[in-house]
Amino acid sequence: MQRKTFLTQSGILLTGLPLAGLARPFAKTMNSEALNKLKEKTGINPVMDENYWNIVRGMFNYSKDFINLENGYFSPQPFSTEQFHQAKEHDINHRTSWFMRREQRDMIEQTRKNLSEFLGCDAEELVLTRNTTEGLNTIISGFPWQKGDEVIIGNQDYGSMVAAFKQQEKREGIVIKIAQIPLLPKSDEELVNAYLSLATSKTKVIHLTHMINLSGQLLPAKKIIDAAHAKGIEVIVDAAHSVAHIDFKPAELGADYLAASLHKWLCCPLGAGFLMMKKQHIHKIWPLMADDEFGDDNIRKFEHQGTKPPQTVMAINEAIKFHNAIGSTLKQERLQYLKSYWVAKVQHLDKVTINTPLTSERSGAIANFLVKGYTPQQLADKLLKDFKIFTVAIDHPYIKGVRITPHLYTSIADLDKFVEAIKSISNS
Numbered sequence: 001m002q003r004k005t006f007l008t009q010s011g012i013l014l015t016g017l018p019l020a021g022l023a024r025p026f027a028k029t030m031n032s033e034a035l036n037k038l039k040e041k042t043g044i045n046p047v048m049d050e051n052y053w054n055i056v057r058g059m060f061n062y063s064k065d066f067i068n069l070e071n072g073y074f075s076p077q078p079f080s081t082e083q084f085h086q087a088k089e090h091d092i093n094h095r096t097s098w099f100m101r102r103e104q105r106d107m108i109e110q111t112r113k114n115l116s117e118f119l120g121c122d123a124e125e126l127v128l129t130r131n132t133t134e135g136l137n138t139i140i141s142g143f144p145w146q147k148g149d150e151v152i153i154g155n156q157d158y159g160s161m162v163a164a165f166k167q168q169e170k171r172e173g174i175v176i177k178i179a180q181i182p183l184l185p186k187s188d189e190e191l192v193n194a195y196l197s198l199a200t201s202k203t204k205v206i207h208l209t210h211m212i213n214l215s216g217q218l219l220p221a222k223k224i225i226d227a228a229h230a231k232g233i234e235v236i237v238d239a240a241h242s243v244a245h246i247d248f249k250p251a252e253l254g255a256d257y258l259a260a261s262l263h264k265w266l267c268c269p270l271g272a273g274f275l276m277m278k279k280q281h282i283h284k285i286w287p288l289m290a291d292d293e294f295g296d297d298n299i300r301k302f303e304h305q306g307t308k309p310p311q312t313v314m315a316i317n318e319a320i321k322f323h324n325a326i327g328s329t330l331k332q333e334r335l336q337y338l339k340s341y342w343v344a345k346v347q348h349l350d351k352v353t354i355n356t357p358l359t360s361e362r363s364g365a366i367a368n369f370l371v372k373g374y375t376p377q378q379l380a381d382k383l384l385k386d387f388k389i390f391t392v393a394i395d396h397p398y399i400k401g402v403r404i405t406p407h408l409y410t411s412i413a414d415l416d417k418f419v420e421a422i423k424s425i426s427n428s
């Protein structure tokens with residue numbers, strides 16, 4: 001859509017301001033409802049409309065000192081969520097125990113309800129946690145393991161989860177088998193087989209990472225879960241990177257247990273996450289911290305963490321509003337577009353290798369690449385020192401490269417600078 005049409009239809013032209021001066025101050029005070037209306041009014045699907053994304057960019061509080069292409073660790077909050085979070089902290093600090101004793105419980109239950117609608121699950125199957133690590137450790141440490149029980153994990157699973165299983169190997173005598181996930185798989189069946197070919201009558205659990213953080217590869221989780229269930233094996237899903245990034249309802253995967261961090265792609269304040277668990281499993285899983293308030297079958301038994309900041313939980317509601325104002329489909333498409341944009345401009349270069357499968361079923365925003373002649377750390381250091389581009393080196397036994405994670409606030413102009421940097425490095 002032409003800039004003028006977009007602006008006229010959205011009503012922005014009425015302000016009489018030129019776009020460049022308009023986007024930031026306007027967007028800073030813009031809330032989710034206004035953004036929603038803007039999109040509805042224009043009636044377009046603005047995946048490639050930089051006018052729309054310029055406004056979205058203005059809603060984020062990101063550093064201008066460098067180009068941040070390392071948004072995989074956690075996302076900045078949009079101003080609307082940050083301000084909501086700070087206002088709630090201020091209010092709770094003012095009303096102290098009054099809030100904690102009289103309002104906290106209702107607020108938690110309301111948030112559980114909102115988040116369960118967002119995830120597509122029953123509220124009675126949802127635990128509010130601080131992050132993915134806490135959610136998955138609850139299952140891995142709390143599962144009633146018997147000596148000799150087998151688990152299948154992936155060769156590129158997140159280190160903390162591998163450590164959690166190794167602890168159970170030492171403590172309970174479980175046996176860990178490792179599925180070999182190729183960097184560039186040929187088919188879903190190859191991936192299903194990587195897990196299921198290791199299954200025996202002793203296999204109790206498969207643990208899989210929905211979107212592998214090292215490369216951004218997205219696994220066909222539902223197919224793996226269905227195949228595991230057909231053999232009576234329970235499945236734990238690490239969805240840290242797929243929730244609020246890929247357009248799907250987590251509950252529809254049918255996993256027995258699924259956890260994610262909401263400070264990643266939902267753009268919540270740090271320290272917000274969840275764990276979903278099928279009702280029939282609740283009674284058998286031991287909580288990380290003992291609870292004497294709720295019964296064995298009550299999902300709330302997993303939330304006994306002592307006194308914690310309620311404003312972080314409350315901010316989840318505001319973050320969902322912002323996410324919904326953009327919409328899951330548009331968000332996924334924009335993030336995939338940003339990845340495809342830079343990859344298409346460098347993948348043909350002789351010295352460049354892309355370590356991520358690129359189709360929309362196999363990845364989202366994240367891609368991993370390497371330039372011949374550089375170690376991952378040397379390449380990340382050079383990007384930062386010579387071009388002020390911040391990335392992260394991935395030096396893992398199965399994948400070596402630099403991980404690039406753009407976000408909704410990433411501009412095409414910044415990606416152009418990144419592309420020029422890769423060309424310059426690969427020509428030197």
Ligand SMILES: Cc1ncc(COP(=O)(O)O)c(C=O)c1O
Binds near residue numbers: 134158241
């Ligand atoms: C795949 C995956 N799982 C789990 C985690 C842990 O997330 P958190 O530190 O928020 O618990 C990460 C963090 O980057 C991750 O990439």
